[in-house]
Amino acid sequence: MNITEKLRETAARVPAKPAYYFAGESKSYAELEGAVTKFASGLQKIGIQKGDHVGLILGNSPYFVIGLYGALRAGATVVPMNPLYTPTEIGYMLDNGDVKALIALDLVLPVLEKVHTSLPKVESFILCETPKQEGDSPLDLGSLSIYPKLQAFTEVLEKGDLSFAPVDVKEDDTAVILYTSGTTGKPKGAMLTHKNLFSNAHDIAEYLKFNEEDRVITALPMFHVFCLTVALNAPLMKGATLLIVPRFSPKEIFDLGKTMNPTVFAGVPTMYNFLYQYPEGNPDDLKSLRLCVSGGASMPVALLKNFEHKFKVVVSEGYGLSEASPVATFNPLDRPRKPGSIGTSINNVENKVVDATGEEVPIGQVGELIVKGPNVMKGYYKLQEETVATIKDGWLYTGDLARMDEEGYLYIVDRKKDMIVVGGYNVYPREVEEVLYNHPDIVEAAVVGIPDPAHGEAVKSFVVSNNPDLTADDLIEYCSLHLAKYKLPSYVEFIDELPKNATGKILRRSLKEIAVETK
Known part of the structure; x- marks a missing residue:
């Protein structure tokens, strides 16, 4: 089983259920499934074969969901990137990541114009049009040197065939390459397999008790692994509805609260701080929330307590990293939560705190946090030495210093690598x-x-x-x-x-x- 097969299974079970809301419109699971199938077929027709690398430079939108699942169904490996990256950063990832086709927002065309001549491996640039404001000049695509390689996302979709049969992939095939900042100054591509993505999304969906009645605010950047697993893949596995937010703003979240009755919000501590401090924010607008999830950085205990008191909702902190797909721990929902802790090991994942020799340290002592489970990456793309140094005997060495208490709750103490x-x-x-x-x-x-x-x-x-x-x-x-x-x-x-x-x-x-x- 992989995430695209699971989407097909969910769509067969709840075809009429809304899969997502975006910009005032909703699409059902049947419609999403159809779009994914057609886009996968369209990619194959423009030359994308099993094992080819497809880049995504997209904001939060249906384009990202369809592009991700469509490329995976076509047997491709997806390389998501931050649209805010500079030409230098994007050029490096496209070249190092051996990207053959790139699905990108029209807003990044100026960046692509600067780098595309040095990227002979990229054969197709698939353009996603963003809504234009009144008075905006239309894009003169014909004037771009990149024009011969350009085609519209909608064109690729329309070329597709609903009878397309998913390309057979193995659980150890690389599904996604996530570039994460490297200590050497160059980003490293963490290779996540189909098994990695499926297992972590499945285990998180079970752990957080996602269900068909959930409406999950998807405001974290989709290209970030936290959102990818917790606020996109996991909810779709259970037939929940994504409330896709193009970019985070407190006003947008409170407006969603008033109109869409969200049940789950996932964010980093900065988001919680902005929501807590927002002058026009009425706690009643978010009363439908049953759960909030925090990750990406440690949340100050004072902020956690103040937020929970104001909004009357539990915030469950967790811990993860790109190399672990990403989630390794969460504060349990069925046991006391410990403020300041990143929680306990999630299902099927084991965490240990070890010394410099790899031996587990006594309870309460500080050491390096290491992780083992089906979520641990295959390795770093084209970096065998870094892979060997990071994964030892199946254990992922995180580089983070932590301690564990007598009940198995973990606490991050410091960042070993000065991150x-x-x-x-x-x-x-x-x-x-x-x-x-x-x-x-x-x-x-x-x-x-x-x-x-x-x-x-x-x-x-x-x-x-x-x-x-x-x-x-x-x-x-x-x-x-x-x-x-x-x-x-x-x-x-x-x-x-x-x-x-x-x-x-x-x-x-x-x-x-x-x-x-x-x-």
């Missing part, structure tokens, strides 16, 4: 430092995370420069040419020398202490 979490998105210091070091006026640079009330953490850069006229704004603008917005330094501090130990290693802990004091 910064900005609004639920992972930012690795090395990636930002690589960009800073490419600036001609930078001698040394180091990046750390500092507390931020709105986004959990913010990026702060310490730099040593040989140009006294260089400003913080100059550096931030420079970084914006190479990094997505959430990765940009919010603060830049110029110093004479970076603190180092006797071997020359930069002392990040010292920088963090300085950063908090001088923010």
Whole structure:
């Protein structure tokens, strides 16, 4: 069984049930199933074969759902990407990911124009049209150098045949490659198999007790693995209805609450903070919620308690990472929840806290969190050494430091790899430092995370420069040419020398202490 087979099974069981609502319109499971089948057939007719890689640069919309499931049904491997990425980032992922066809929003055409000449492997650009505002000029596609490779999403869909037979795939075939920031400065592609995706979605659907009456707010970015499993695949397995939100805004969520009676909301702590602080937010508008799910970063205990008190709903925190499809733990719904904890192991997944030798540490002691189960990735795409270093004897070494209490509840203590979490998105210091070091006026640079009330953490850069006229704004603008917005330094501090130990290693802990004091 895989997620596209499960969709077909669900559609046969509840064909008339709404699969999703989007922009005031709904589509039934039968209609979604038909669109997925036709799109899979259309992809095959334009040359997509089993094992080919299909990229997605899409926001939250039916395009993403149909594109994802259609490509998987055609036997392809899907490579989702953030539409906010820069040409440098998108170009790298398309090239490294061996993408043959790209399904993209028309809004990213300027980016594709800049990179497509260096991407000979991409044979087709499938364009998804976004709603135009009154007065907007129509797109002059014919003027684009990319035009000969362009075709509309609707055209590919119309080419499809409802009699199309799904391509046979094995459970160990790669279904999705998710690019996650790498400590070397280049993103790494985590290969998730059909078994990985199916098992984690199935186990989460059971764990969170999704059912046909649920209406799940799908406001997290669909290209992010948290949304992909928890707010997309898992609900569709149980015949629930997705309430697709193009982009998160407190107003949109409260409006949905008043009109659509949502039952489940999944978000990162930043979203909960915005909902809690929203002046016009009436708790009665969200009274239909039976459950809220939080992940992506640790939620401050004060925010969790305040949110639950205001909205009279339980927030279940969990933990996951792209390499685990992503969920490894959740606070149980049938036992006491422990604020500050990421919960206990979900069904079929085992978690341990180990020392440097891989031996389990005593209860209460801090060590590295490792994960084992059917959700653990196949490996990193084209990075065998990194794969061997990360997966040992079937255990995924997360790089996160944690402790476990006597009841099996886990607590994240620190991030072993100095990762910064900005609004639920992972930012690795090395990636930002690589960009800073490419600036001609930078001698040394180091990046750390500092507390931020709105986004959990913010990026702060310490730099040593040989140009006294260089400003913080100059550096931030420079970084914006190479990094997505959430990765940009919010603060830049110029110093004479970076603190180092006797071997020359930069002392990040010292920088963090300085950063908090001088923010």
